[in-house]
Amino acid sequence: MQSLKNKIVLITGASSGIGKACAEQFAQLGANLILTARRLDRIQALADTLIHAHQIKALAIQLDVRNKELVDETILQLPADFKNIDILVNNAGLALTTDKLQEADPKNWDIMIDTNLKGLLYVTHAVLPAMLERNEGHVINIGSVAGQDYYSGGNVYLATKHAARAISKSLRIDLLGTALRVSEVAPGSVETEFSEVRWKDKERAKQFYQDFEPLKPEDIADAVIYCATRRKGVNIGEVIVFPLAQASMHYLYKTPSKGEHHP
Numbered sequence: 685m686q687s688l689k690n691k692i693v694l695i696t697g698a699s700s701g702i703g704k705a706c707a708e709q710f711a712q713l714g715a716n717l718i719l720t721a722r723r724l725d726r727i728q729a730l731a732d733t734l735i736h737a738h739q740i741k742a743l744a745i746q747l748d749v750r751n752k753e754l755v756d757e758t759i760l761q762l763p764a765d766f767k768n769i770d771i772l773v774n775n776a777g778l779a780l781t782t783d784k785l786q787e788a789d790p791k792n793w794d795i796m797i798d799t800n801l802k803g804l805l806y807v808t809h810a811v812l813p814a815m816l817e818r819n820e821g822h823v824i825n826i827g828s829v830a831g832q833d834y835y836s837g838g839n840v841y842l843a844t845k846h847a848a849r850a851i852s853k854s855l856r857i858d859l860l861g862t863a864l865r866v867s868e869v870a871p872g873s874v875e876t877e878f879s880e881v882r883w884k885d886k887e888r889a890k891q892f893y894q895d896f897e898p899l900k901p902e903d904i905a906d907a908v909i910y911c912a913t914r915r916k917g918v919n920i921g922e923v924i925v926f927p928l929a930q931a932s933m934h935y936l937y938k939t940p941s942k943g944e945h946h947p
């Protein structure tokens with residue numbers, strides 16, 4: 685197992701759910717953190733807590749990953765002791781509605797594509813040069829089982845996660861011959877703010893996670909940490925994590941069945 689002590693880890697979307705859980709676990713293992721998200725108050729509070737609890741260094745930087753100029757500027761202007769990013773966790777992402785394509789609002793497509801796909805590309809593109817210069821680094825993308833399957837109303841969200849999978853796989857090829865690693869962690873259903881953001885309906889989101897035991901964000905952070913701590917010669921390509929009650933995208937064991945399921 686490779687130590688994470690004093691490694692520099694940049695996490696996008698660290699204000700909630702999986703990104704926040706990753707921040708907590710990396711901090712427990714002694715890594716220094718660059719926490720980014722749009723909600724600065726949340727990541728600042730998280731950074732303060734983790735600095736205090738684990739005697740690490742942590743920065744909270746407000747960053748909307750859809751803004752390429754801001755992404756480039758943020759990476760360029762990192763303080764000297766945070767410049768050498770060892771691990772990038774591309775986690776920021778969202779789904780909006782489960783409307784069928786013919787009924788959907790194209791504005792929501794733009795937001796999902798700009799965040800989940802272009803945002804991931806922008807941040808990776810900004811971080812890679814310094815990693816390549818040092819010939820050291822690890823890009824860990826949070827994909828989804830939605831990147832490997834289909835469901836009604838998933839259309840553009842699925843497309844962004846299929847794209848994230850394609851980028852993970854092709855980047856691994858682009859980096860072949862270097863010491864850089866690329867991994868994808870693809871979760872099934874995790875209870876986070878994801879469904880609340882998707883439907884803008886707290887009650888519907890709460891109901892969605894009833895009648896089965898979803899994953900906790902920490903379960904996905906475990907998988908991320910597993911990828912990050914393998915010895916240097918090992919690259920974990922892909923980790924798929926389901927809750928026990930979910931056998932595939934479509935096979936979810938719910939009692940009583942409410943039928944609705946969209947990771």
Ligand SMILES: NC(=O)c1ccc[n+]([C@@H]2O[C@H](COP(=O)([O-])OP(=O)(O)OC[C@H]3O[C@@H](n4cnc5c(N)ncnc54)[C@H](OP(=O)(O)O)[C@@H]3O)[C@@H](O)[C@H]2O)c1
Pocket residue numbers: 696697698699700701702703720721722723724747748749750775776777778779799803826827828829830870871872873874875876877878879881901947
């Ligand atoms: N929950 C699931 O069942 C599930 C399953 C498979 C995959 N995933 C993936 O896991 C990742 C994390 O989702 P989650 O479940 O933890 O949901 P979440 O609790 O809603 O967290 C999403 C995070 O993304 C950030 N974010 C959204 N838009 C952003 C933007 N434009 N710029 C920067 N940050 C942005 C949010 O921060 P701010 O709002 O503060 O910017 C938040 O920290 C996503 O990529 C999602 O697709 C989730």
